[in-house]
Every structure is written in C-alpha cells, then in structure tokens.
Amino acid sequence: MDFIGFMDRVWKVTARTRQREYQLKKPSGEMRSGFLRKVYSILFVQVVLTxxxxxxxxxxxxxxxxxxxSPALLLISAFGSLGTIIALTIYRHQYPVNLYLLLGFTLLEAVTVGITVTFYEVSVVIQAFVLTxxxxFGLTVFTFQSKRDFSKLGAGLFTGLLVLILAGFLRFFLHSEALELAISAGGALLFCGxxxxxxxxxxxxxxxxEHILASINLYLDILNLFLHLLRLLEAVNRK
Structure with missing residues (x-):
C-alpha cells in the first residue's frame, strides 16, 4: 500500500508550494484556537470513518x-483518491465543494485501508491501531509543549519520503524479509517525523x-504510520 505514501507526497508537495500564499502574518490566539479545534474535529471524523x-x-x-x-476495487479507490486530492488542492477554499471533496477523499482512503487490513490477522490490525x-497522541503532546522550530525538518522528511517510495517499488523485485522489515521500520519512523x-x-x-490542508496532512500521516506499523508487526510475527 505504498500508494498512500505516494498520495502523501503529492499532497504535501502541492500544499507546500502554495503555503505562503495563504499564510497570515500573526493570527490572534483565539483565531488559532478555533483553527485547532476545527482541524482536530475534522481529523477525528476522518479517523472514525476509516x-x-x-x-x-x-x-x-x-x-x-x-x-x-474484486481486485479492481483497489484500483478504483486508489485512482479515485488521487483525483480527489488533486481537486482538493484547487478547491480547498471553496465551500461547500471542499467539504464534499474531503468526504469523498476520506471514504476512498477508508476503502483502500479497509481492503488492506483484510489481508492481515485481526490481532495484528488491532495492535497496529493501538500503537498508532x-x-x-504522544507526539502531538510533545510538539505542543516543545519550543523548538520543527519546520527545519521539512527538507529531510521530504527526501526520506522519496527514498521510501523508491524502496517500495524495489520491494516488488527483491523479495526479502530484511528489506521488508527495514522499509516498514523506516517508514514508521519517517511518519513519526x-x-x-x-x-x-x-x-x-x-x-x-487552511483547515482542509492541515487535516489531510495529519490524516495521511496517521494512515501511513498505521500501515507501516501493520507491516512491521506482521514481519516481526513471521520471524
């Protein structure tokens, strides 16, 4: 399911190039608090649906x-997600179109994840969910309390994401448990970042x-962390 990692890169690169266009100089504390509530409310609904x-x-x-x-179902959900995320980069500020697109994207991603988990033991899926x-929660609390400037991590994280996607393609040609373990562990660490x-x-x-942008950023991070932990736990259990 490296397609979701690819989706994450498509979305983040597009959003990153347009970020300055919509950034305010200094929002008030009340405005920022309302923004945070809106983002995490949207994210909660996305995670529950998934x-x-x-x-x-x-x-x-x-x-x-x-x-x-029905293997075609995965292709439909994958390409449907790609189409909606491209549309969201264009219409994410146009209400109510942005909400319809967000709902469609979330449902398509939920189907993609739903298909994936059917190939794993229920116990492994639950473990991955709890760990995720x-x-x-731990990383969110840490970041909220920290005074460090984590925006400097961006270049390294995007490079790591590109390497991870390329390694995912390599996995189709080299069937190695060690490679699978390395990709899964590396991917989990990357999306923690x-x-x-x-x-x-x-x-x-x-x-x-930018509540749509922010919620999708975190939603894709959560999905990718979950899927890499899922593969990591499966690889560890096979040994």
Missing part, C-alpha cells in the same frame, strides 16, 4: 470475500483558512 470502514471489511465475511474477489493512536512537522506547521505556520 476505522468503521476497516472494521466492516474485517469482520463481515461476505464483504471480505467480495473485496478479495498512542504514538500520535511528519506528525511532528505537520503539527508544528498547524500550530505556527498555517493560515486559519
């Missing part, structure tokens, strides 16, 4: 069998108008 969809795919045998017998929630980076941008850099 978790519920994944649970339906995992626990209902008829749905699971349909998914396994704990790590995200992105959670810190994007949370810092949310707190200090982004305009209060």
């Amino acid at each position: 978790a519920v969809t994944s649970a339906v795919f995992m626990y209902f045998e008829s749905v699971r069998n349909f998914v396994h017998e 929630a704990a790590v995200f 992105f959670i810190i980076f994007d949370t810092h941008l949310l707190m200090h850099k982004l305009s209060p108008e």
